[in-house]
Amino acid sequence: MSERVEFEVCLGSSCFSRGNKNMLKVIEDFIKENNLSERVNLNGSHCLGNCVKGPNIKVNGKLHSGIDRFKITGILRNTFDI
């Protein structure tokens, strides 16, 4: 895979307070530990309009809901086949 994977972490107030404030760090640490910095674009976003199901992230535009550190680690592992 040569194209970068786009991670968008919702930092709207609902997702932020329900756990996403820690997710950027979790993702950053995973990227560092696995030398993935060339393969990932990591951004924060405003409210994705689906607060009820949050915390939310988007990976290449696909919404993932109910994110916690275990779920995000699973998504990262699947995405990069690690």
Ligand code: FES
């Ligand atoms: S704050 Fe994340 S979807 Fe609204």
